[in-house]
Amino acid sequence: MANEHRCAQRPGDDGLPPAPEAPADGLRPAPRAGADTTWRGWQAATEQALYGPDGFYTRPGGPGPAGHFRTSVHASPLYAGAVAALLRRVDAALGHPGELALVDVGAGRGELLGGVLAALPEDVAARTRPYAVERAARPEGLDPRIAWLADLPAPGSLTGLLFANEWLDNVPVDVVETDAEGVPRRVEVRADGTERLGAPVDGPDAQWLARWWPRAAPDAAGPAPGLRAEIGRPRDAAWARAVGALRTGLAVAVDYAHDRADRPPFGTLTGFRAGREVRPVPDGSCDVTAHVALDACAGPAAERLTQRAALHALGVTGRRPPLSLATTDPAGYLRALGAAGAAAELTDPAGLGGFGWLLEPVGGAACAGLLAADDAG
C-alpha cells in the first residue's frame, strides 16, 4: 500500500475535494451511510465518525493510523530519536528531575513512545514516565512501562515533555461556507457526505472567524460566495487543556498548519483511507481531517518553527555520507545513506518538513529556546 503523508491532502486546482477512491481490500468497512440520514454540523458528524462506538479510530481490530497514512512517526525511527534528543534537552533544562514525564497525546498505537524509550540512554529511560493519551484502546503487547490513558492527566500534575504529533488535525471542527450573498453558514452533512448550508454562523464562532479567518467571517470586506473555512475553536481549547497538564516543562504540537495570512480560500477538510486521499465522508470508513490554525492555538509564550528547522536543530539532516566511507566501511556507508534518505523525507519543505512545530514552555522560561537553531532553513 502506498501510504501518503496527510499533508499531501489538498483540494484540486478547482478547489473541490478529491473524488472518492476505490476501496482497498480489508481496510474499508461495509458502507453504513444509508442507515443514517441525520443532518449534523461537521464537528458532530466527525466526532461520531472517528470516535463513536464503531469509529474510524476507535473500532476494535482496525489497522490504526499507520494502516491509512504515513506520519513522521511511521516514516523513520529518526523521528523518535529526535524526540528523545528533545526530551534530553528538557531534562537538562529542568535539572534532571527524579520523574521525567513524556506524554504523547493522540498516541496512535504507541509507536512514538516505544521508539523514544529505545533511543534514550538507560539512566534517562529509568527516570522517564511515558504516558499515551489515546481514544483507541491500548494495543496488545505494548511495552508495560507505558501508561495508557483515555484522557489527559490532571491539570498541572506532570513535569517533562508533552508531545502531540498529528493530533490536533483530528480534533473535529465545524465548517462554514459563504452563501450567494457572501454570508458564512454552518455546513451540515449527512453520513453519506451530502452537504447543505445551515444557519448563519454567529456568537463565539463568528468572533473566531473574524479574528483568525477573516475572509470567511460575517463582516468580511468584499464578501464572496463559495468560500469555506474550518472553525478552529475546539482545537484552541484542546491544546490549552493539553498544555495545562504540565506543571513545568515543554508542550509541543506538530501538524500541517496554515497561518492567518494564508488560509486556503476553500478550507482543507478532506478524507484519508488505505493510503489514499479521498472525499471526506463521515461514516467511519475514512479519516476526516483538516489542517490546523496553529497560530490560533499558540499561547503568549509560544515559539513556532517548521519541522525542517526543528529537526535540523535536533541533529537530523538529509546530508549524505562522504563517498570515502563507501571504501572504508561499505556497510556503514549504506546505513548512513539510508538514514540520509529518511532524514530528507522528514525535512522535505514540500512535505513533512513543512509541518509546523508549536512549542509552549510551561512553568517559567527554563524550557524556552530549546530549539533555537543556527539553521532556520
Ligand SMILES: C[S@@+](CC[C@H](N)C(=O)[O-])C[C@H]1O[C@@H](n2cnc3c(N)ncnc32)[C@H](O)[C@@H]1O
Ligand atoms: C493521525 S493519528 C496520529 C497518531 C500518532 N501521533 C502518529 O503521529 O502516528 C491521530 C490520533 O489521535 C487520536 N486522538 C484524537 N483525539 C484524541 C483525544 N481527544 N484524546 C486522545 N487521542 C485522541 C486518534 O484516536 C488517533 O489515534
